[in-house]
Amino acid sequence: MEKLIPRHDEILKELDKKGHVLVQDLCEKLNVSSVTIRKDLNSLESLGLLFRNHGGASKQVRYAYEKNVVEKESINVEAKQAIAKAALSLINENDCIILASGTTMHYLARMLMNFGSLTVLTSSLRVAIELCNNPNISIIQLGGEVRKSSTSIVGSISEEILKQFSCNKLFLGVDGIDPEFGISTSNAAEAHLNQVMMECADQTIILADSSKLNKKGFGKIASLDQVDYLITDDGISVEEQAKLEEVGVNVLR
Secondary structure, eight states, X not given: OOOOOHHHHHHHHHHHHHSEEEHHHHHHHHTOOHHHHHHXXXXXXXXXXXXXXXXEEESSXXXXXXXXXXXXXXXXXXXXXXXXXXXXXXXXXXXXXXXXXXXXXXXXXXXXXXXXXXXXXXXXXXXXXXXXXXXXXEEEEOOSEEETTTTEEESHHHHHHHTTXXXXXXXXXXXXXXXTTEEEESOHHHHHHHHHHHHTEEEEEEEOOGGGBTOBOSEEEEOGGGOOEEEOOTTXXXXXXXXXXXXXXXXXX
């Protein structure tokens, strides 16, 4: 393995601390030109020590890829359950809410087992089945094309049904949260349905563990200034939280 120079060690230390670094910040910290920093980042990427992206570098690849719902259920389970539990504090009796698809939504649906009167509109088949266990909850299941990988509904039929409703809150899972690109998911059809969901809700509440931060999915849903809340875990850095709050996102850990 190629021997690292002291400047490379400094870059990697900064990356370990923040998870993502910008070329401009590294130039100021290390007192070198942007050309030098970009060469450094390219060298470190060739060694597999980081991933280059627009304006900087990340510890992890910044593109989110589609995973089957069964595979997702084994990832960051404790964080997702804690996030779902925190989301309960934003649901009031007699609310009309939208629950999108995703494993965190499944956990939230289970936690609504003993909840009082509530109307839930959902694209997720698994969420609807979970909610059937509570006689106090009225369930509206979107119809349309079934995406087997996510056990959820997508497409023009579901979008037209959605437009007939107005809800208090949308609870939405995403595959990526990027300061520039916004919130996104790995499937274009799902992203478009999520856009319509946002139009039908007074508030948009994102439920996402910190592994989704600084990542991009194929389909953009919306810019961050259209998001009201992000509920995440303690993996979010102070810098990441500050950037989100600057554009008006309320971050709940």
